[in-house]
Amino acid sequence: MTDAFDTIDPATLPKHFDAPTAESRWDETWQASGLYHYDPERPREQTFVVDTPPPTVSGSLHVGHVFSYTHTDVIVRHQRMRGMNIFYPMGWDDNGLPTERRVQNYYHIRCDPSLAYEEGLTFEAASAKIRKKRPRLVSRPNFIEACNQLTAEDEKAFLALWRRMGLSVDWRQEYATIDDHCRATAQRSFLDLYARGMLYSSDAPTMWDVDFQTAVAQAELDDRELDSTFNDIAFGVEGSDEQFVISTTRPELLPACVAVAAHPEDERYAHLIGKHAITPMFRVRVPIFASDLVEKDKGTGILMICTFGDQTDVQWWREQKLVLRQIIGLSGRLLPVTYGTPSWESLDADAANRYYAELEGLRPDKARELVLSRLQQPDAAATGSEVPLRGQKKIKHAVKFFEKGDRPLELVPTRQWFCRLLDRKDDLLAKGDQIKWHPPFMGHRYRTWTENLGLDWCISRQRYFGVSFPVWYPLDDAGKPHYDTPILADATALPVDPTVTAPPGFEPAQRGQPSGFQAETDVFDTWFTSSMTPQISSRWQIDPARHQALFPADIRPQSHEIIRTWAFYTIAKAMAHEDVIPWKHVLISGWILDPDRKKMSKSKGNVIVPTELLDKYTSDGVRYWAASARLGVDTAFDEKMLSMGRRLVTKIFNASKFVLAQGGTVQPVSREIDRGFAHKLLGVVREATASYEEFEFAPALRATEGFFWASFTDSYLELVKNRARDESDEAGRGSAIAALRLGLSVLLRLFAPVLPYITEEVWSWVFAKESGHASVHRAPWPSEAEFEAVPAPEDAASFDTAVEALTAINRAKTSAGVGVGRGVQTLVLAAKQAELDRLGPVLSDVLAAGRVISHELAANEELGDGVFEVAEVEFEPKPDKKSAG
């Protein structure tokens, strides 16, 4: 054994780690070498498949992105080092409302589908001046071009951020949810679900956002607590002088009242059941019926049913086969109606029309004020002459909003497409149980959501920038569409835009003609496409071998606010198409909270720009912060954690420089303290590995980092520093350097998933050549086998004993106010005899590290276990600076 260690010359290295340069250099190297490429030749069981969240590119870059995407990358890098063949794609979610809204604002335009396409129209960011004018109206194709233009720019910004953060994505697997492949996949999904009988269209009351002019699904609802008023309003009873009082928060729906209901066991109203009520103002005769759904102690215990105030109204309307009196239109304003016509019977149609004429065209809030003021007039009474408005009470109640909307949703009958889910709840729950949720309690959210599902999935949206339905409707000879017999696109001709292409068997000229066809102009709910991300990557129905190899995926990382949407719909789709789960594990990242524990978001103005953090703390430093948070735990943003990350990077750089600069002949690890150190490190490897196997990177990082600082740099390095330079003891020197290098190599690999840049930098100095693995990121994850050549220490506690003894010496120096570097002329070290015995094999390293020239050991049985105390000490005189220089 006369080989010499391969060393570096520290003088050739910079004084400090130059992170920005290293980041761009390594990123280029990794991309050029294909380090992250998926290998389709390797078998499924050696492949680790990620179903990456496609970020909404029209949103701003956000620390939350950096946080959660780092989590995925850390897990992926660990799996890669385990030898797994990684499939790690990246998609961009660019279709949907957020994009439309951003495009509208950015270019200050609006889509008007009635306009014709304008060739060569270009778009520029709107200036403040232009914004003051009315937005420019453009055709649907032009609007889509604007969307494509802006999302392409947004994607560049995301791509640059991901690259800089070191996400180990295989960029050959990139997709965008509006690209041809994704649109075709979504349309293929539609055709498959249709064939399976899971889709239907119906004209029924649907939740409608009056600002966005589109239907929305249950998953996109937000309850918002609003101030409101219970208005007590007197109704008449047909054929008697009796009146009863209902309480309502929506008096403006009085003209749409179609019935009155009370609880069957409510004796106050029992005598009214089966009779008819007379509404105030409009004097409409409506049935009174009993329903268990009425709460006796809410309001006055008797209520009016309107078309439509809420979902329960819809239910009653269906069950009781009530008449439809729709007064809210698609625009959200009150529609023109005429009393005295069918469905609009009134005991006094002239009065009713007079009242309604004032309301027509108003928004609900204005109509409410007006109705309330009229209800204070005696002549508005249903019967008799007492003022109908009997009282008002301020309350707070929850109102349903579209999550992105600003005004309450209305229930408006429209024709929409739905996907059946309600009849498959049990299946959905069973699938959820087959998936392993990290942390496990997040599975409850899925379960709760699924159990409470009340509506089938409304998949159609009346928007523009989205994936078209591959559907046309035949027109009869009167030119009337037949929605029950849709014409479906040919599955081999996707993607298709039915507004451009003619359906199979028709000529383009037949569009809109009697006996011809008309296109479905709706687009899919954006989740209809996003719920196919695993199948988009696996090329479902196009490439069976690839689908077999990549589906189901191994992990789905995502955040918890989209459990009811992205996770839920993806599970629903995989179940519906192939009766399988889409992935084995769901990994839920927490949120980044600001110091006040509120979620950071753009609207609150507390967002921190990620690129600034990367500039200030380096990529590794930012990743360190992200990886410090456990899965599912919301974390307050704290710049201190980023400082710690940067500090760790610096320390790794410097410690590595020292270790790899030490040369000498290669020797086996033989000395007790070296063996003790290696043994302790093996424990860390076991701990970190066990954590990573559960995708728990944070405890792994914590264990690694704790060992690195406390045991490696602060203790072991100091303890063996002198021996590592002692040319008079080749065996001892070689043992120290071998252990130091083993330690560094192992620690670098344990850190590599979190700190890809600094670890690769250091790895490249010596280990790349020595190990035969050019990149640390393809080097094997540390294993027990690497420690087999190192004999176990004689005494497992000898390393800790050495540290205790050195600490005692340092304590003596500190309390005397001298530096740790000061030499010790004489020293009396006291401890229990058993501790002194244990110190024997490591004593020379302790004394060298403490710079002790002469010493004595004194047994003192009064001291505690493991406690060392300096009983007497005499320091060397302080070196004279002048003569030293």
Add this chain to the structure above:
RNA sequence: GGGCGCGUAACUCAGUUGGUUAGAGUGCCACCUUCACACGGUGGAAGUCGCAGGUUCGAGUCCUGCCGCGCCCACCA
């Protein structure tokens, strides 16, 4: 209204199946230019583990009930 999570040092957080004097980092105090690192180092002070009961030889950890914060869900009359 139902459910989930959290509450540990001034701050941000660890505390595995209940087991000696409860840990880390930051911050704070004192000291040290030390030959990998002052983007350092050494040492120190600092906690009724939200509150109240209970189980146990023993509870930060298990059980019950409260309080506070956050979130998820719930038919908005």
